[in-house]
Amino acid sequence: MLETAERGASSSTKAPPHERYLEAFRWMLTARVLEEKLASLYRGGMIVGGVYLGRGQEAISAACGMFLDKSKGDLFAPLIRDQAGRSAFGEPLLDVVRTYLGSAKGPMRGRDGNIHRGRPREGQLAMISHLGAMISVLVGRLMAKRMRGEKGFVGLTTIGEGGMQTGATHEGMNIAAVEQVPLVVVATNNHYAYSTPNDREFACAALVDRAKAYGYEGATVDGTDLAACLDVIGGAVKRARAGRPPQLVVAEILRLAGHGEHDDASYVAPEIKKESFAQDALQRAEKLILDEGLLGREGLQQMRAQIAAEVDAAVATAQQEDAPHASEEDWSALSTRELADQFA
Template sequence: MIENFLGSTADVGYNRPMLQTARPKEKPGIAGPPHERYFDAFGWMLLARTFEEKLASLYRGGRITGGVYVGKGQEAVSVACGIFLRKGDVFAPLIRDQAGRSAFGEPLVDVARTYLGSRQGPMRGRDGNIHRGRPREGQLAMISHLGAMISVVVGSLMAKRWRGEKGFIGLTTIGEGGMQTGSTHEGLNIAAVEQVPLVVVATNNHFAYSTPNEREFACQALVDRALGYGFEGYEVDGTDLAACLDVIGSAVKRARAGRPPQLVVASILRLAGHGEHDDFSYVTEDIRKQPFARDCLQLAERFITENKLVDAETLRAWRDQAAQEVEQAFSTAQKEPVPEGTEEDWCAISTRVLCDQAE
């Protein structure tokens, strides 16, 4: 029996009891935060929430062209995805990952630029909203077709391994909706075949747009699939920041230590529409009362205040700083030029001489 990274002897590749041991004990009066990155993580969550509230208000005011997709309710999971990554890692986030993108180093101004179509943004008005990235800096730009980015991360990691890089990992996110595509199936399987240092974080937000879990899959628990793919699988309560940091942080450590690919399945409720155009009236009152429907940011804030981890003034200062950063990002992006059709370079390939001249 091979001893796994955590020192337990189980080598079955999946270990659900982990979830219980990773949960923080919410005892009153504890001395410090339940995880060393708790305050950092809380800061990114706050920034993401503040940014996206502003974004939604700009959308309602008709100031954003195209859709707006927010990660309300998913910030704890997302921040835990980005916060443990370092330079040289590959991150392929999806649509509700503002907190994780920021924690991994995406400048907030790039987000504002992409939503406003600034020519100085990473997508230069050629693509919008959440389809942004800076591949050279390890942040891949997602396409809308779910599951497609998993194998792309696998390939990036193989290239790094061939180049002799050390200590890197890849992390990509998916939802329970995206887990049902053929692309996801192929991607997870090939990741395990290639034994790349990959973490896949799947967030079950209980709805694929408006379709509830019972019309999405029929297995008992999505994490059970980990074993079938040759992944190690874990579940986490995605409303609980400390648990997310523990479980996803441990998965990242295991991937870095050379363990098989890791699957973490988090449970939350999306506390907004699929996009801001969606009133999510399909989410019933009954569902809104479920434990997974709690707001991770509110829970973290309550945890901080109830345990007097920081005083009210510090919290206020954090909030003010987030608001200030958001204002600054939008005010910078708003002043920047937008693209013009007559000035655009309409060649889709880098080898300009091979650009076809069709009309």
């Protein structure tokens, strides 16, 4: 389940406590239920733009959010398939639905949508669509915290195997190692960059080999195995927090949805769906919960019903809220209003 790259530190094989399984499962299920609702709203024409799902990525994503602690000053720079991690990090359901529905009360106030949301002051960065761009931004925040004398914090950012191929990712990963900031980069290989399979994305034997090249400690993990994800991500966060070099974790999964809900993913090869990494992480986690006796079937159903009720309540709230009005928009991209250029 776990390999470390040549320069990788040995990871603890001690399983995390069982209560974390249940906590993680709850975030995974929250993401799945919420995203099913978002997909349904999208199909009903209630959401403009796009909806991007993390189906299949919930285990690795939940683990990313769970080991970060805002009270320690931790920072999270998620990407498009990180609903589970965002929720685990503390993102309210209302932030999600308000942003997707364009509510003026959401964190982006209708100025940006879907997965571009964030609360930078509360530690969750607001991604831009250009892949790899958030890595160096997170590095800068970590540097600034260190300059101010803060200690004990980490930053975690996520990327896909598609985003791993950009110049910005290369520059960002390299500068993180040069600055020796407490950073964890979690790269999830979901085997398709939109429609492009791995053989047209990269030609190295294993993405984790890049850890050594950048001066990181590297690890791989089966992204469909919740227990392994908690173990490996927990270990990487712990090492980064302890002052080890930046950490690269590469998780293997299959994206169990289209790139977005507009995409039927008909290009996914039938044979890849039989691979071990193509399993549904949520189903595996559910089995883990049952096997460990943490909850019975009834308990699982209750949890799902409770989450569905929370999601429905959030959607109902956001749907009643005002959309942004162009007439009330001040149309200034600068906080220094007197420096905004005037156009007749």
